[in-house]
Amino acid sequence: MLMNLVAVFPCVSLGAMLLALAVLAVRWKHALRRSARLFLLGVLVLTLFHAASNVLEWANIATVLDLFEDYVELLLPVLWGCFVYVFLQGLSQHELRASEARYRSLTDDVLDTSAVAIQILDAQFRIVWINQASQSYFGLNRDECIGRDKRLLLHEKIKHAVENPEAFARQVTDAFDRHEPATFECHVLPGPTREERWLEYRGLPIPGGLYAGGRIEHYYDVTARKRAEQHREELLLKLETQNAELERFIYTVSHDLKTPLITIKGFLGILREELGEGIADVVEDALGRIDAASDKMMQLLNELLEMSRVGRVDVPWEDVPLADVVEEAVALARGSIDACGAEVHIDSGFPIVCGERPRLIEVFLNLIDNAAKYMGDQPRPRIEIGAETSDTNVVCYVGDNGIGIEPRFQGKVFELFEQLDPHQPGSGVGLALVKRIVEVHEGRVWVESEGPGCGTTVRFSLPARPA
């Protein structure tokens, strides 16, 4: 029984090998590399031979196969080992080719198409590789650059493409010597093989690997940003010039118009004297209207003149205690406050700020006057003045419980000649003057009101005095 089983095993082995050889024959190119397939074929043939030999031995049939059986047994493990070796070799070559393909794709398809110019230097600052952008930005030829010392190339060619070549070369070589990251901007001048550009240089030392001690240099094209900045500067300059012209115009007009107005007022007085007491009512009314219009115009011109002076006349800033400023402003506005019967509440804790004292008084005076003027028919009028201090700025406020302002008008109240209620006295210059003074003091002003009947709070910020 056992002997019969021993005879079955080589037959099974023989059958399995025949099946394996058939599969290999039919699907020869389906898997593995050719050299590996040949060694596998060898393994299968020798195993088949070994099994056939065992079958014949069991059947007591002597054949020529018996002569080779010992060699077959010796060859079999060798062929298994060879198959594995050839497979691993094929794998290494495949991985090497895949790695090369990845590297080539990385350089040709990714880095070479980047808009950032890249230059890689080894520890001796020889150029290992530069991308296409580097060539076009500086008008370089990659084949001529690779392997050359960057410092020599910098002095021979690269620096001549740049405005201030010596300063540029010094910045680059200083960064090399310090072995530290460096960032600066350079202006590439137009040339036969390059366009005008602004580039931002960022160089970093390579910390490890094959090029440890070398550098990777990036040149970012910031031309668009630079041109936008230049355009903005031009616009700002133009705006400043126009503003200055406008201020001069306002000053000249308001100053020059005062002279004929004074003449009108003077002759109006003479006319009144000459006509005496017995003038007709209609003449008296006309003279009164001319007088009132002249006064209004004079006030307007005075305020315009005042506004044009703010920031134009260079007055040195001083430390100004806001508590004194508020006290003085309240005293000056006492007439308007008493007229509306408002109760004034002044918070404590006003800080000292840096600025023009008379102008700051003017700000508070205008705001208190405005609060009193727009109190409406409030039965218990109240004006609150205070300040909140933070590390960077001081926010002062003047609040009232008066008629309030509709949200849609809140943005307009600081515009020149803007009066929300034309029946109220005033020229519409007051809050525009406040805005101008606050802005000259590097602050901003805004209004808060929940709507008609809800009162108004005007707040303005000023920079905190440096400690």
Next chain:
Amino acid sequence: MINENELVTLLLAVGALVFILSNGAGLRRLPMAPLFVSAYGVLVLGWCFTVLEGFFWDTALNYLEHACYAASSCLLALWCWLVFSNRPQCS
């Protein structure tokens, strides 16, 4: 009784097995690698039994030797079937 040829075969087989196992990381890329290595391992076991049957339990070890050869052939055939019939072309 020891057969020199069988002993040399066993030494070569063990050497090849050591080589195969030491390259296990790379060999994992071979399709159905565990099946392939098992086929070889069983074959080496068969060669071990061939040598040992010269010393003791000749009948039983001879039986095991041929069983190992048959098992190895079956595993190898199965590996060929799976790799060449069902899997797409690889390295």
